[in-house]
Amino acid sequence: MSLARFLMALRARWRLALAVLASVLGLTTAVSLLLPAQYTATAMVLVDPRAADPLAQGGAQPQQAAAYMAMQVDLIQSERVARTVIAATGLGREGGSERTLWRSRTGGEGDFESWLAARMRKRLDVRPAKESGVISIGYTAGSREEAAQLANAFVQAYVDNSLALRLDPARSSSDFLGERATQLRQALEGAQQRLSAFQRQHGLLAVGSDERLDIETARLNELSSQLVALQAQAGESGSRRSQAAASPERSPEVLGHPVVAGLSSELMRQEARLDEMGARLGEQHPAMVEQRATVARLRQQLAAESRRIAATLGTSDSVNQQRLAQARAALEAQRARVLELTTRRDEARVLQRDVQNAQAAYDTIAGRATQSATDSQARLSNVSILKQATRPALPSSPQLDVNLGIAAVLGTVLALAATLVAELRDRRLRCADDVPELLDLPLLVEIPAPNRGARSAIAAFPARLRAPERT
Numbered sequence: 202m203s204l205a206r207f208l209m210a211l212r213a214r215w216r217l218a219l220a221v222l223a224s225v226l227g228l229t230t231a232v233s234l235l236l237p238a239q240y241t242a243t244a245m246v247l248v249d250p251r252a253a254d255p256l257a258q259g260g261a262q263p264q265q266a267a268a269y270m271a272m273q274v275d276l277i278q279s280e281r282v283a284r285t286v287i288a289a290t291g292l293g294r295e296g297g298s299e300r301t302l303w304r305s306r307t308g309g310e311g312d313f314e315s316w317l318a319a320r321m322r323k324r325l326d327v328r329p330a331k332e333s334g335v336i337s338i339g340y341t342a343g344s345r346e347e348a349a350q351l352a353n354a355f356v357q358a359y360v361d362n363s364l365a366l367r368l369d370p371a372r373s374s375s376d377f378l379g380e381r382a383t384q385l386r387q388a389l390e391g392a393q394q395r396l397s398a399f400q401r402q403h404g405l406l407a408v409g410s411d412e413r414l415d416i417e418t419a420r421l422n423e424l425s426s427q428l429v430a431l432q433a434q435a436g437e438s439g440s441r442r443s444q445a446a447a448s449p450e451r452s453p454e455v456l457g458h459p460v461v462a463g464l465s466s467e468l469m470r471q472e473a474r475l476d477e478m479g480a481r482l483g484e485q486h487p488a489m490v491e492q493r494a495t496v497a498r499l500r501q502q503l504a505a506e507s508r509r510i511a512a513t514l515g516t517s518d519s520v521n522q523q524r525l526a527q528a529r530a531a532l533e534a535q536r537a538r539v540l541e542l543t544t545r546r547d548e549a550r551v552l553q554r555d556v557q558n559a560q561a562a563y564d565t566i567a568g569r570a571t572q573s574a575t576d577s578q579a580r581l582s583n584v585s586i587l588k589q590a591t592r593p594a595l596p597s598s599p600q601l602d603v604n605l606g607i608a609a610v611l612g613t614v615l616a617l618a619a620t621l622v623a624e625l626r627d628r629r630l631r632c633a634d635d636v637p638e639l640l641d642l643p644l645l646v647e648i649p650a651p652n653r654g655a656r657s658a659i660a661a662f663p664a665r666l667r668a669p670e671r672t
Contacts, residue, residue: 229608371573381570431524434524471499475489
């Protein structure tokens with residue numbers, strides 16, 4: 202059907218369209234007047250995502266802020282907040298209307314507060330503003346007072362729960378960190394006691410001080426130098442002793458001794474005299490005998506003195522060897538002492554590191570425990586109430602003007618649809634083009650539209666034309 206034909210049909214069936222429109226408007230008016238009035242009270246809060254933790258520095262990123270706002274909306278609509286409202290307003294008391302309604306609808310089965318919380322959340326309207334931290338919290342009820350009271354109750358319950366959700370983990374963390382700090386403090390005290398006992402036992406003044414070790418090391422170096430010197434002396438004295446023992450008369454120490462030198466000079470002088478006397482006197486001359494006896498005596502004295510001096514060299518070598526052994530023993534003892542001090546120092550440093558590690562762990566946990574304790578006691582919230590809900594002046598539903606506007610649009614659509622259906626079920630000749638389409642006959646002539654006087658006469662004729670039966 203073309204638009205022109207549809208407009209002709211609408212013009213012809215305007216009474217039907219008007220009746221449908223009037224019926225829809227009348228039904229809407231009746232229903233709106235019969236429905237009980239509902240009132241919506243609205244409160245507004247401001248949530249600052251950048252101050253989610255009032256004690257933390259820095260702000261939240263835009264993505265984090267959007268997620269945080271969505272979380273706050275979910276929190277307002279959560280059962281936990283609804284249960285807090287029920288407890289604060291006393292809606293769940295025994296004998297109340299809500300509990301009676303619950304028993305009548307559920308037969309007393311299930312959890313009453315969960316049922317009531319779900320029913321209240323259906324009447325709750327939470328709308329966050331775009332690109333801001335403002336959240337509107339509306340509640341719909343059958344009376345002005347109830348709507349305002351419950352809207353404000355939801356706001357206060359949200360503020361309290363938001364603060365509790367931040368403080369409860371801080372309290373738990375504070376308790377745990379406090380216990381851990383106590384354990385670490387005990388471990389630190391134990392490590393300090395072990396270090397102090399080790400220092401007292403081994404006579405260490407300070408772990409980081411190497412003064413005593415430096416003194417003992419210097420003494421070890423000095424003993425090592427003395428040992429080297431004594432080894433040289435012992436080697437030299439041993440060589441002289443060996444040489445003197447093999448041929449005392451050729452030993453420089455024996456030859457250089459004053460007594461040996463004097464006896465040697467005297468022996469040479471007496472031997473020279475003996476040679477001189479032998480040239481003048483016979484071998485058996487008493488002077489020659491006496492002179493030979495003197496020379497022999499000097500030789501014996503020289504030999505005895507050489508042996509005595511050689512023996513003295515042996516004694517000096519024995520003394521040097523003894524001193525060398527003593528120095529070697531002292532060096533070994535000093536080396537053992539230095540090694541022991543080094544070992545004790547290393548052990549003390551291990552204990553000192555244990556103390557430092559225990560101190561660092563205690564300081565870290567103690568700092569966090571202090572922060573958590575501060576957080577658990579800081580009743581600072583990032584939620585501010587911008588507007589308290591007040592008694593609404595007008596009901597939020599039913600809204601007669603809005604309902605009539607919607608009904609007018611819907612009624613118009615239904616009226617057009619009814620007109621179209623009626624026209625399709627009962628087609629009439631509206632124009633010349635309908636003759637070949639509806640009657641399947643050729644159009645012979647088209648009479649012009651009559652004037653006003655002729656219309657009344659034409660109206661007396663049947664307006665309906667039927668198609669002739671075909672054989």
